[in-house]
Structures are given as C-alpha cells and as structure tokens.
Amino acid sequence: MAEAKKQNYLVQAWLVLVLAASFGAAMAGVHIALNDGIQANKRKETYDQIPKLIPGAREDLVEEGQFTVDLDGAPVTRTYYKALAPDGQAVIGYMLRAEGMGYVDKIEVLVGVDAKVKNITGVYVLSQIETPGLGSKIASDSFLDQFVNKSSTRAIFAQKTAQKPESNDIQAIASATISSQSVCSIVNRAVREFGDCIDASVRRQTALENIPRMFPGVTDDRVKPISVDRGLVFRILDESGETAAWVAEDQRMGRWDRIDLLVALDAAAENIIKVHVVDQRERWWKKVVKAGYVESFAGKKAEPIVMVKPKMTPGDQQVQAVTKATITSTAICRIVNRAVRRLKRTVADINSGKLEVKEQ
Amino acid sequence: MSNDGPTSGERFLRGLIPENPVYRQLLGMCPTLAVTGGMNTAMTMAGAVAFVLICANVLTSLIRNLLKPHLRILVFTLTIATFVTIADRLLACYMYQMSKELGPYIPLIIVNCVIICRCEVCASKQSVAIAASDAVGQSLGFALALASVASVREILGSGTFFGLRVMPEAWPEWGIMVMPPGAFLTLGLLLGLANWIGAIREKKSGTAA
Numbered sequence: 001m002a003e004a005k006k007q008n009y010l011v012q013a014w015l016v017l018v019l020a021a022s023f024g025a026a027m028a029g030v031h032i033a034l035n036d037g038i039q040a041n042k043r044k045e046t047y048d049q050i051p052k053l054i055p056g057a058r059e060d061l062v063e064e065g066q067f068t069v070d071l072d073g074a075p076v077t078r079t080y081y082k083a084l085a086p087d088g089q090a091v092i093g094y095m096l097r098a099e100g101m102g103y104v105d106k107i108e109v110l111v112g113v114d115a116k117v118k119n120i121t122g123v124y125v126l127s128q129i130e131t132p133g134l135g136s137k138i139a140s141d142s143f144l145d146q147f148v149n150k151s152s153t154r155a156i157f158a159q160k161t162a163q164k165p166e167s168n169d170i171q172a173i174a175s176a177t178i179s180s181q182s183v184c185s186i187v188n189r190a191v192r193e194f195g196d197c198i199d200a201s202v203r204r205q206t207a208l209e210n211i212p213r214m215f216p217g218v219t220d221d222r223v224k225p226i227s228v229d230r231g232l233v234f235r236i237l238d239e240s241g242e243t244a245a246w247v248a249e250d251q252r253m254g255r256w257d258r259i260d261l262l263v264a265l266d267a268a269a270e271n272i273i274k275v276h277v278v279d280q281r282e283r284w285w286k287k288v289v290k291a292g293y294v295e296s297f298a299g300k301k302a303e304p305i306v307m308v309k310p311k312m313t314p315g316d317q318q319v320q321a322v323t324k325a326t327i328t329s330t331a332i333c334r335i336v337n338r339a340v341r342r343l344k345r346t347v348a349d350i351n352s353g354k355l356e357v358k359e360q
Numbered sequence: 361m362s363n364d365g366p367t368s369g370e371r372f373l374r375g376l377i378p379e380n381p382v383y384r385q386l387l388g389m390c391p392t393l394a395v396t397g398g399m400n401t402a403m404t405m406a407g408a409v410a411f412v413l414i415c416a417n418v419l420t421s422l423i424r425n426l427l428k429p430h431l432r433i434l435v436f437t438l439t440i441a442t443f444v445t446i447a448d449r450l451l452a453c454y455m456y457q458m459s460k461e462l463g464p465y466i467p468l469i470i471v472n473c474v475i476i477c478r479c480e481v482c483a484s485k486q487s488v489a490i491a492a493s494d495a496v497g498q499s500l501g502f503a504l505a506l507a508s509v510a511s512v513r514e515i516l517g518s519g520t521f522f523g524l525r526v527m528p529e530a531w532p533e534w535g536i537m538v539m540p541p542g543a544f545l546t547l548g549l550l551l552g553l554a555n556w557i558g559a560i561r562e563k564k565s566g567t568a569a
Contacts, residue, residue, distance in 0.1 A: 015426050016434055023442040030446050037453035045456070104464075129464035132394060133540060136463060 045126065046097065046110060050083060053112030053122035054093035057083035067197045080194060091115045097126075098190035102182040105129050107138070109186045113152050116202055117195045118279070120156075123147040123187055128179075135179030143180070146170035151281065152191040153258045156184045166283070168257075203260075206278055207232055207249040210262055214276040215245070226346075233346050236264070243267045246347055249278070250339040255327040257281040263339035265302050269347040272300045275336055284325040291322045293329060302340050307333040365486055368493040375497025381474040382505030383554040388474040392509060393543040395465050399522045402510035403503065404458050408451065408466055410499035412443040413475050414492060420483035421491035427484055436479040437470070444469045474502060512546045513537045 010017070050057050061084040068075045081095040093115055099108045107130070112122035125139040137143055150156050151168050158172035158180035172180035204225060211223050215236060222237040222244075232249035246269055251260040260278040265271065275297045282288065296319045297305065307330060308314050310323040321329040349355035366374065381387045391409070395401045416439050420427075427435060448466045451459035459466065469475070478498055483491040514520055517537030519527035536542045 012428060013431060015423065015428070016431055016438065019423075019435060019438055023438060027442060027445055030449050034449045034453040038449065038456075041452065041456035127460075129467065132464055 042126065046081070046095075049110050049122075049124045050081060050095055050112075053095050053110060053124060054083045055121060056085075056092050057095075058086070061086065061088060067194065069193045069197070078190075078193060093121055094194065096190045096194050098186050100182060100186035100189065102128060102130050102138075103135050103176070103178040104131060107179075107182055107186060109183060109190070111147075111187050111190050113191055113194070116206060116279075117152055117191065117198060120147050120150045120152050120187065120191065123183070125183070130179045131176065134173065135176040137173045137176060138179050138183050143170075143173055143183075147187060151257050152195065154256075155188045157181070158184045203249060203251075204232055206260070207234065207247075207262060210276060210278050211236070211247060214247070214262055214264060214274055226350075231342060233343065245273055246343050248339040248343040248346075250335050250342070251278075252331055252335050252338075254280060254282050254331040255325070256283055259328070259331055259335060261332065261335045261339065263297075263336055263343065265340065265343050265347070269344050270302050272297050272302060272336070272340065274298050275332075280328075282325065282328045284322070284328065287325050288322050288328055288332075291320075293319065293322050293325075294332065296320070297336050302344055304337050304341075305333060365482075366490070368490045371482060371486075371490055371494035372497035375494060375499070375501040376504065377501070379498075380501040380505055380554075381477075381498055382502060383551060385474070385477070386551075387477060388472050388502060389547075390468060391465055391472065392506060392547060393540070395462060396506055396510040396513055396543060396546075397538045398514045398518070398520075399507065399510045400458070401461055402506040404451070404455065405462060405465065406499070406503035406506050408444075408447045408462075409469055409472060409474070409502055410496075411447050412440060412469055412472075413478060413499050413502075414495040415443045416440050416475055417478055417483040417491040417495035418488055420479045421486065421488045424484050424486075432480070432484060433476070436476050436484075439479070440475050441470050474498060508550055509543070509546050512550070513542055517542060 047059050047062065050059055050062055063082040063084065065080050065082060066077050067080065068077055070076075079097045081097075082091055083093045083095065084090065085092050094113050094117065096111045096113065097108070098111060099106055101107070105128075107128045108126040110124040110126055111120060113119065114121055123144045125144065128136065128139060130136045130138060146163075147156070147170065150170070154168045157169045158177060159169045160172055160177065162171050163169050170180075170184065208220075208223060208225070211234060212218055212220075218236060222239075224235040224237065226233045226235055234247040234249075235243055236245040236247060238244040244267060245264045246267070247262055247264045249260070249262050251258050253259075257280070259280045259282070262276040262278055264273040264276070266273055275294050277294055288294065296314075300317060300319075303317060306318045307321050308318050310321050310326070312320065314320045319329075319333060346355065375381070377384075379385060382389070382392050388409070391405050395405045416436070419439055420436060423435070444467060447469070448459070451462070451466060478491075478494060482494040486494075511521065514522075515526060516534045517539075519525060519531045519533050534542070537546065
C-alpha cells in the first residue's frame with residue numbers, strides 16, 4: 001500500500017507541482033508590479049514614432065482613438081492615433097497599432113497612413129522575437145522603408161525579387177519570407193480594417209471637396225448630402241433652391257488601384273451631365289485623358305452604357321475604350337453604370353415618396 | 361546529496377578562469393556570439409545571466425534534498441524559466457531600449473547551458489553558500505568572457521568602448537567585426553589564445569614537476 005502510494009505520479013511530482021504553482025504566483029506578482037511601467041514604455045515609444053511615421057505630425061497634436069472590428073462575430077477593439085495639423089482641426093494622417101503572428105511569435109507593428117487612408121506613410125515594428133539574424137531583420141529600416149508610399153487600398157505582398165518602384169509589392173528578406181509576409185499581412189489587415197471603418201466619412205468629405213470642382217460656382221450650402229442606405233448621394237440646388245442635379249459617388253478597382261468617381265445626373269435623372277474623377281492611380285491615365293474618355297460619358301442618357309473596342313465607332317449609348325487602357329476603361333464604364341442605376345432608383349423613390357429624405 | 365566537494369572559495373575561483381564557462385567549458389556560445397557587438401549589450405546580458413544563475417543555483421540548492429533524480433531536469437528548467445521571465449520583465453520595465461536591443465536573447469537565457477550545468481554539477485549537490493559562490497564565480501567568468509569578445513569587437517568595429525570614442529577619428533572602422541562573421545573570428549582567435557596559454561602553463565608545470 002505504502003509502495004503504491006510512493007509510485008503514484010502525483011506523489012512523485014509534488015515538488016514540481018508546488019514549484020509550478022509558486023512560480024506562477026510569483027510571475028503573476030511580477031507582472032502586476034511591472035506591467036504599468038512596461039506599458040508606459042511602449043506608449044512612449046509609440047508616441048515617439050508618430051512624427052516619423054506621419055510626415056509633419058507633432059506628438060502634442062495627437063488624439064488617441066479606438067474602433068471596433070468584427071472578427072468572426074467577436075468584436076475586437078483596435079487603437080489608432082489621429083495626427084492633427086498645427087491648427088488643431090485638419091487631420092494630416094493616422095497611425096494604426098496592429099499585431100499578428102510571425103514565424104516565431106506575435107509581431108506588433110505601427111502603420112502610418114495619410115488622412116484619406118490611401119497611402120502608407122511609414123511602418124515600424126514595435127516588438128518581435130523572430131529568428132535572430134534572419135526574421136529579426138523585419139525591424140530594419142531597409143526593409144520597412146519599402147512600405148513608404150505604397151497604396152493602402154491594394155494588398156502588399158512580399159516577393160523574393162527586387163520590385164520596381166511602381167509595384168505595390170516589397171522585397172522579402174532573404175531566408176525570412178514568412179516573417180516578411182507576416183508584416184505585409186499585418187499592415188494589409190490594419191489598413192483595410194481602418195479604411196473600412198472610416199471609409200464612409202472620408203469618402204463623404206472627399207466628395208464634398210470635389211463637388212465645387214465639378215460644378216464651379218456652387219457654394220457649400222447648395223450641396224445637400226442625402227442620408228440613404230445606398231451609398232453617397234448629393235442633391236445640388238440652384239440659386240432658387242430647386243434641384244439642379246443629382247450626384248453619386250462610387251468606386252471600384254481599376255487596373256492598378258481603386259478608381260473613385262462622381263457621376264452627376266440632371267434634375268429629372270434622365271441624362272448624365274458630367275463624370276468627375278476624384279482619385280485614380282492608373283498607369284496609362286495620360287492616354288485616357290488624351291482620348292477624352294471620361295468626358296465622353298457626358299450627354300449620354302441615364303441608361304446602361306456599353307463600352308466598345310478601341311477601333312469600333314461608338315453609337316449613341318456607347319463609349320469607345322482607350323487603346324492600352326481597356327481594363328481602366330471597363331472599370332470606369334462599370335462605375336458610371338452602377339452609379340447611374342443607383343441614382344435613378346434613389347431619385348425615383350424620393351419622387352414617389354417611398355424614400356424619406358433626411359438632408360444633413 | 362552531501363557537501364563533499366570543492367569549497368566556496370574553490371568554486372568561486374574555478375568559475376573565473378580554470379572552469380570559465382566560455383573558454384573552458386564552451387557553454388553559452390549563443391549569447392557570446394550574438395550580443396558581443398558592443399560592451400553595453402554584452403554587460404547587460406552578463407548581468408541578466410548572473411541574476412538567473414545566482415537565483416537558480418540558490419533555489420536549487422535549497423531544495424536539493426527534495427529532488428527526485430528523474431525529475432531534477434524538469435525542476436531546473438522550471439526554475440530557470442521563471443527567473444528568466446522575471447529578468448526579461450525587469451529589463452522591459454527599467455531598461456526598455458536595452459531590452460529591445462537584446463530582443464529574443466534574454467528569453468533565450470532559458471536554454472543557456474551554463475545555468476542548467478551549474479544546477480546539475482553544483483547546486484543540486486552542495487550547500488547554499490557553495491552554490492551561491494559557484495554562481496557568482498561562473499557569472500563573473502561568463503562576464504569576463506563576454507567582455508573580452510565584446511571589447512575586441514567594439515573597439516575594432518566601431519572605434520568605441522561602452523559607446524565612448526577610444527580610437528582616433530582616422531581609425532577605419534572594421535565593419536566586419538560588429539557583424540556575425542566578426543563574432544566567430546574573434547571568439548575563434550581568443551579561444552585559440554586561451555588554449556595556447558593553457559598549453560604553455562601545463563608544459564611549464566609538467567617540467568617543474
């Protein structure tokens with residue numbers, strides 16, 4: 001009996017169990033005692049990075065905020081830092097704090113983006129314990145500098161070879177492609193989540209800035225954003241207060257990056273008045289401009305528009321694609337068609353009283 | 361589990377040169393190569409190793425009579441891991457920049473063979489006082505070894521010592537010395553030198569006898 005008791009695993013390992021419990025308690029105590037100091041150090045390091053990751057930012061003109069993202073049904077809070085211009089009003093950029101798994105363990109990253117969340121302005125690795133001499137090089141300037149000026153609306157990938165400046169990819173560290181790609185994935189996810197979160201307000205602001213360029217002479221009080229569940233719609237009033245035009249904002253991927261357009265219909269929503277380009281980064285854009293492709297939509301009826309090949313002669317409700325820029329041309333045509341469809345439906349619903357208009 | 365064996369003084373002195381962890385036992389090579397690019401990092405590492413080694417040795421010696429032979433390595437590892445975690449957190453709190461510079465090498469002290477070796481060779485067999493003096497001697501020996509490699513590398517590679525300029529401005533910094541090949545070269549040459557001196561001394565004592 002006594003022998004059996006001696007052979008029992010728990011009796012044999014009592015010292016290990018007691019030590020494990022004591023050490024666990026000791027480490028918990030150390031964590032409680034030191035965690036505030038460690039977090040303060042990390043916070044200081046984070047704030048020190050703001051001027052480096054957001055050009056023109058100052059540490060004293062930063063607002064810390066949080067946003068929530070939905071991860072498979074579970075709400076997760078993310079932290080961001082908003083850098084303000086010296087006037088304390090205009091936003092000059094954001095810095096996002098993100099983390100994800102690397103090759104060895106969690107990597108914590110700070111990502112700087114411009115005010116419109118279109119470009120990455122800098123990346124900094126806050127903490128990592130990747131393989132020394134290989135993966136640990138993800139914290140080096142030569143690797144991280146590659147992220148500067150990359151588009152944040154397209155995914156960035158780590159490639160094994162050197163990349164051309166116009167490419168949105170970066171060159172991975174030799175023998176550390178997993179660590180390199182991990183940083184790319186963390187950056188991609190951070191800007192996508194944040195972009196989705198503030199997209200609506202940024203798109204609205206950008207559209208409001210662009211409408212006066214589309215309709216010269218229109219003052220702010222004559223542009224009425226309409227709150228509907230169908231994206232951004234604006235009613236433009238004439239001097240007497242009557243509806244002069246309807247404008248919808250829409251965007252989708254072109255050949256290289258997202259193309260952002262404003263499409264204006266007349267008061268009756270029967271004809272396209274104008275198509276205005278808010279943002280694009282297409283490679284052959286000069287050809288598109290030279291061909292007058294965007295202008296060719298003006299005057300068309302507010303019905304589906306068909307794009308024909310560059311050598312074909314376009315009919316009434318057709319536009320001619322631009323040579324060497326057919327993907328860009330197709331994207332623009334699709335954006336216009338979708339915006340027109342949405343605008344017509346919205347205007348029809350407003351006129352029939354189905355849609356209650358809440359002007360903001 | 362008796363106290364037979366070297367005394368405190370012997371343990372302490374042996375750790376410095378005759379049983380130096382790096383030059384004689386060839387243990388702890390990973391930090392010796394990795395963090396000796398400068399004296400600041402090398403000495404911080406030596407300090408962290410000393411803290412873990414002294415704490416682990418003392419604790420192991422205190423519980424030496426309770427150790428089961430087949431579970432002793434598990435107990436050593438558990439003890440070492442705890443003190444390494446504490447050292448890591450202390451550095452992160454009070455020496456944040458240094459903690460970032462050393463990066464994964466502080467958590468890697470867990471697998472530094474010097475510590476587990478001393479627990480096994482000395483602390484699990486001898487009294488607390490002897491275990492403590494052994495830990496201090498071995499820690500100082502390890503610090504001396506790191507300092508020797510780091511001095512050569514920092515002076516030749518950066519022209520500085522503890523970050524302060526010691527070489528003339530005209531000194532062409534040997535970049536290779538602060539890079540990984542410099543660590544291997546320096547350690548190899550210093551090991552060769554230590555063995556050569558050892559061989560000469562042995563020869564002399566042989567002829568004297």
